[in-house]
Amino acid sequence: MxxxxxxxxxxxxxxxxxxxxxxxxxxxxxxxxxxxxxxxxxxxxxxxxxxxxxxxxxxGSRDALLAELWLRTVKRFQAGLFAAATAAPPGLDRAVAAAAWTVDFATDQPADARLLLLTRREELVRDASLPATVRAALEDLNEPVIRMLRQLAAEIFGHADRGTVEVVVIAVVDLPYAHVRRHLLAGGDAGRHRPALLRVVRHTLEEARADEVP
Missing domain, CATH: 1.10.10 (Arc Repressor Mutant, subunit A)
Structure with missing residues (x-):
């Protein structure tokens, strides 16, 4: 040379x-x-x-670039999620605000939301060529969300155990995720039925809390 x-x-x-x-x-x-x-x-x-x-x-590599893209996208989602949850009163209102953010993110940032629907963290982590720092970031990325879900369970039910956390996951994660996924992948408007979805989220948590009362 x-x-x-x-x-x-x-x-x-x-x-x-x-x-x-x-x-x-x-x-x-x-x-x-x-x-x-x-x-x-x-x-x-x-x-x-x-x-x-x-x-x-x-x-370093195309796969590492894809992992960096996924990390950026999840961090964007989480930043809004935690901001929405922090701004709401504790308990049911906070849980509903967290659920609402999934819909708002899909409405405001549809490209990022679609990427999260099409890419799985497990597929990225399996890549043996990823730098150790990127792999560690992927593996630890959901820990703050898990802590938030446990906090919501404690606020709503008075305690956070496997059962109460599962109910919170169903209401705050699974319901809005399924709603957003169906509309985004079909090219529809995920925010169109936002109020109805949030009523279902609140009702689910209220009913579960009522069942907890002796």
Whole structure:
């Protein structure tokens, strides 16, 4: 390798990131949603206007890039989830606010929501080539949500055990997730029946709490 190519390589590796990660991750998301097989490194380079070498230098591999995209998307969802839950009064109102955020996220950020529906964390974690830091982030990502669900169970039922946490998961996670999934994958409006869904969530928790009373 001649001196000019060596110098160019050193400069490329040492310069600050000229391309915002979000630009690359947005391009990756759009290609995945258009059809996962089309999200090749070459296609990502073309879509984001970032050289292939820069992509590999920043992310290491296509699979690591996909994992970074999924992490960013989940963190965006969780940031809104925790903000909505924190702003609501404890107990039923907080649980309903948490359930509502799933619908609001799908309405406000449909591309990110569709990505979460189409990608499973377990598939990403199985990739042996992932950097240890990325793997650890994937494995630990749901811990704050689990703590929030246990807190909601304690606020609503007075205690958090397997049974009460399961009821909270059904109402706050499963119901809105199923609603959003059906509408998003069909190209519909996930927010259209938001009030009806939230009434079901509240009723489910109220009935379960009434059953707890001796």
């Amino acid at each position: 001649d001196n000019s190519r060596i110098s160019a390589l050193i400069l490329d590796m040492g310069r600050p990131r000229l391309h915002a990660d979000d630009t690359v991750l947005d391009a990756t998301r759009d290609l995945v949603l258009a059809g996962g097989g089309g999200a090749t490194t070459a296609a990502l380079s073309t879509r984001s206007a970032v050289p292939v070498g820069s992509l590999y230098h920043r992310f």
